[in-house]
Amino acid sequence: MGQSKIFTPLDLPNGTTIRNRIAKAAMEESLADVATSTPSKQLINLYATWAKGGSGVIITGHVMVDRSAMSGPGDVALDADSNLTMFQEWAAVSRIHGAQVWMQINHPGRQMRTDLGQQAYAPSAIPLDVGGASRLFCQPKEMPDSMVESVIERFVATARLAEEAGFNGVEVHAAHGYLISQFLSPLVNKRTDRWGGSPENRARVLYSVVRRIRAAVNPSFAVAVKINSADFQRGGFSPSDAIDVVGTLNTLGVDCIELSGGSYESPAMVIRIDSSKGSAYLEFAKEIVNVATVPIMLTGGISRRKVMEQVLDAGVAIVGLTTALALVPDLPVRLQRGERIPTAKTTPPNWSSKTLASAANLGVVKWNMRKHSKGEKATYQIWPIFAFIIEFFLGWRRARVFKQTRKVKAD
Numbered sequence: 001m002g003q004s005k006i007f008t009p010l011d012l013p014n015g016t017t018i019r020n021r022i023a024k025a026a027m028e029e030s031l032a033d034v035a036t037s038t039p040s041k042q043l044i045n046l047y048a049t050w051a052k053g054g055s056g057v058i059i060t061g062h063v064m065v066d067r068s069a070m071s072g073p074g075d076v077a078l079d080a081d082s083n084l085t086m087f088q089e090w091a092a093v094s095r096i097h098g099a100q101v102w103m104q105i106n107h108p109g110r111q112m113r114t115d116l117g118q119q120a121y122a123p124s125a126i127p128l129d130v131g132g133a134s135r136l137f138c139q140p141k142e143m144p145d146s147m148v149e150s151v152i153e154r155f156v157a158t159a160r161l162a163e164e165a166g167f168n169g170v171e172v173h174a175a176h177g178y179l180i181s182q183f184l185s186p187l188v189n190k191r192t193d194r195w196g197g198s199p200e201n202r203a204r205v206l207y208s209v210v211r212r213i214r215a216a217v218n219p220s221f222a223v224a225v226k227i228n229s230a231d232f233q234r235g236g237f238s239p240s241d242a243i244d245v246v247g248t249l250n251t252l253g254v255d256c257i258e259l260s261g262g263s264y265e266s267p268a269m270v271i272r273i274d275s276s277k278g279s280a281y282l283e284f285a286k287e288i289v290n291v292a293t294v295p296i297m298l299t300g301g302i303s304r305r306k307v308m309e310q311v312l313d314a315g316v317a318i319v320g321l322t323t324a325l326a327l328v329p330d331l332p333v334r335l336q337r338g339e340r341i342p343t344a345k346t347t348p349p350n351w352s353s354k355t356l357a358s359a360a361n362l363g364v365v366k367w368n369m370r371k372h373s374k375g376e377k378a379t380y381q382i383w384p385i386f387a388f389i390i391e392f393f394l395g396w397r398r399a400r401v402f403k404q405t406r407k408v409k410a411d
């Protein structure tokens, strides 16, 4: 018991140590105080549950770097206008049992809902294509050069505030079709200036964010990056692009690179490593491990000890779990004690629209997170269609409050 690689500590390039190889990977909780976009008591309760659960690293759900560019109405934003008190509590509660807590920081770019009443900006004015659901997302405008610079500075400002609030690190979200991943993608980034065209230009936003954060925070503060292994779209960010990006990130003082995949348009984030498609994903992770000089984290479909060991044996340093920890938050502690682990997987519905099926799956996971945030037991066998309807309704209600409170402030 406890002798497996899973519970071997890991030294990070920044000189700190993670007590084991399990990370609670980022999951949008939609539990912020909607009016202020700050962490709520309910959100903090959820992290108290995860803190007790034994993960080595807890990565928060994505936190927006700009409150006027929100991905969802229940998301947290951390910027110069934020009151840090609840952020300090969030960090302290998450660290209390020995985990490191990293804040994932993000900007949605074009992946922004219409019902929030915000203007979306993206590398190019290309809207999201998610079939019948496309009209739920904004028509973006092309970001002017000066705005690209100010967004980079916002990432840096949020990272500094996260450090001030007591987080151990940040993870820059450069995956899943959000702003930085839009810049990386030749399908969506049609710019002809220094931010578009060649792979080096498309990656300039990511490299600038990472370089400037590293220079602005203490050397022991972790700087991680989440990238797609691929967008899974023809002509998009490809596996060979990912290998090149990892090659440069090696030189920028990064402490961990997390590999994922997909976007709203091609939701492969729910890919399963323990399926036939998943093993191809693991094969790709091995290629990345060969070129990376920093610890690699792999997330997607991991819930069983055997799969964790298989992934770690492939040279991956950290296994990232989200769904499994939303269902069984103390899974690491139970594993270490050698206890039987209840099934920690959802079954995404087999609907023809992959986007709606992915949204329903997210609904099931969020249902469980809400349960834990209220101190209730998880009941993860809720039907995806119910979870989808509930999530849709809650999202609609939050968006109304969001719009009303923002309007009152503007008036």
Ligand SMILES: Cc1cc2nc3c(=O)[nH]c(=O)nc-3n(C[C@H](O)[C@H](O)[C@H](O)COP(=O)(O)O)c2cc1C
Residues within 6 Å of the ligand: 025, 026, 027, 028, 029, 060, 061, 062, 104, 173, 175, 176, 226, 260, 269, 270, 271, 299, 300, 301, 302, 320, 321, 322, 323, 324, 361, 362, 363, 365, 366
């Ligand atoms: C409800 C939910 C919310 C998510 N939110 C985020 C997020 O905020 N940031 C992120 O990088 N990934 C997010 N993801 C993707 C996960 O981090 C992860 O890549 C994906 O769920 C696959 O891992 P799993 O099979 O362990 O769930 C989310 C996934 C779920 C289910």
